[in-house]
Amino acid sequence: MDQRRPRALTALTLASLLALTACSGSGVNGTSGAAGLRDPYFPKQGNGGYDVTHYGLKLGYDPESHHLTGTAEITARATQDLSAFNLDLKGLEVSGVTVEGKAARFQRAGQELTVRPHDDLDKGETFRATVRYASTPEKITDADDAEEGWLETEDGALALGEPNGSMAWFPGNHHPSDKAAYDIEVTVPKGLKAISNGELTRETTENGRTTFSWHNAEPMASYVATVAIGAYEVKKSATKSGLPVLTAVDASQVKESAKVLAKIPEIIDWEEYNFGPYPFSSTGAIVAPEDSAGYALETQTKPVFPGAPDTETLVHELAHQWYGDSVTPETWQDMWLNEGFATYAEWLWQEDHDGDSAQETFDALYKGDYYEDEEDNDAVWDFPPAKPTDAAHISDSPVYERGAMVIHKIRQAVGDDRFYDIIQGWAAEHRHGNADTADFTAYVEKMAPDDGAREKLKVVWDEWLHGDGKPEKP
Structure with a gap:
């Protein structure tokens, strides 16, 4: 139990009281x-x-x-007239707040830090x-x-x-x-x-x-x-196009990580060919101690890995630089746009590097042959990718694997040439912005080559993206 929260809910810190006294x-x-x-x-x-x-x-x-x-x-920038605004902050003791250089009143309640500037802020005003x-x-x-x-x-x-x-x-x-x-x-x-x-x-x-x-x-x-x-060992290199690459590896993981991290320039070049120009000014990776976290994460420009990653995980997290980091979901309900694309990047990498084709991977998931455990195979159909059950399930299998299946169904519907136009165009049109599922489906339909493809896409949306359970036809 968080012992700090009750105090934050019932009392202002001493610094808050001083600020309240000082400001009018x-x-x-x-x-x-x-x-x-x-x-x-x-x-x-x-x-x-x-x-x-x-x-x-x-x-x-x-x-x-x-x-x-x-x-x-x-x-x-204020998007409305403001006499107060909130910041998210959990724990940590605040000793003072200023707005535009003037002491501001503040108070804490749960994860909310409420700030009341000395002077009201007007809509459109930039403030610090x-x-x-x-x-x-x-x-x-x-x-x-x-x-x-x-x-x-x-x-x-x-x-x-x-x-x-x-x-x-x-x-x-x-x-x-x-x-x-x-x-x-x-x-x-x-x-x-x-x-x-x-x-x-x-x-x-x-x-x-x-x-x-x-x-x-x-x-x-x-x-x-x-x-x-x-104690990180830092190395610098570059891709063929000159994009800077920086890797930082915990001392305990240097030997285990060397071979896979050396593939970053190759992976970035391959992803640029498939997804379009890399969206940031540098790339790389952080390999943290093996027990530091229970997952890898697509932190911008340098994904984090708890211990040496395998090649597919590296491909996945670097693909997120396009899908998730540059094109970011509007809400957490759109998480599948991150994970479906990054998972499909793994399928494409395998397809291009003498592994299973994306179609073979899709078929194995549909038939229930992908995982050794039957429960894992069944979990793919627990809920629609675009509507996780609740906050505890936004990183579950339907968001990843079934999300990737949606991407593959789009490829089937529009054909390979138009498919690559779509995934590159999507990354370019929303570069450094936010987008949601409705934006994506509208974009794909706009880019579809003909009415026949659009009819197929409607089935994809109804049965694979939004539909409950396992579709009757693969």
Whole structure:
């Protein structure tokens, strides 16, 4: 049980009370941004009334005491008149908040940090909010029992965010529909490294501590932001086109990871051929300690792997850079657009590298021959890919395998030439943006070669994407 939550629900921190005393802003009769965006599966995630354009995070971490200090400078545009707005933040003690340089009142309730600026914000106004915070960050257990948030490792930490974890280490508008640029600065004891998204712009050491500054210019959803702290070995290379590749590997995983990570330039070249131009300014991977997490995650520009990945997993997470990171779901109900595409990327890789064809993989899943365990084969049909049962099931088999089957049915309906036009065009049309299932089906129908293909697609949507149970015909 979270021992901090009852206190947060019943009392303001001392710093909050001081802020309340110090500020006498207007806005008594103003308007507040919504606390939560009513996502179908995570209704409290995100906040209304503003759009974040940039996060500037300055973090300091001591692995021995597990103490995190942070300053988050959040630049946003008000989408309505605001006398108050909310940020998502779980745990962590807030010592002060300013908006446009003036002390702001604030209070805590659960995962909500409510901020009341000294002066009301007008619709369309760009503003800067700065939050100072500290304490031991939390590990969050999801509805499906997966662990995320700030995960302690033997010599450091690993921050993972899907779907709720990022609010454990910085305040923000933590919903995939609000993407922003990031600058993440992390200070750690000398001898350790701190790896994050984007490109390293500066590394300085002073008084026994080293600061690493990372810049991610392209829009990023907060759930694919990451920080990895520890004894990492960093290597740089490039693809044939000159795209920078940076890998950071925990000291215990260097030997086991070398061969598969050497394939990154080849995989990126292959994925560019199939999916279109790579959407970011660099790529790479983070191989964390083997027991650091129970899953790999498509953190932007550098997917995270708990231990050395196999080739198919590397292909999957790198494919997410197009499908999930660049084209990001509008809500968590659209998760299949991430996982269906990334799973199908694995099928295509196998097809192009002397493995089973995508059709053979599809047939094995339909016939129930894909998994050794009968329950695993049956689980593919538990619910429609576009409508997981609840939050605990957004990462279940129908989202991945049946989602990939939907992609394959589209390929069957439109033919190979048009299929590749569709998957490349989809990635290009929504590059660095958000899209939902309705956007996708409309786009595919628009790109279909003829009325016959459109009729086939209607069956795909009705029986494979939205339909309950196993379709009668493969």
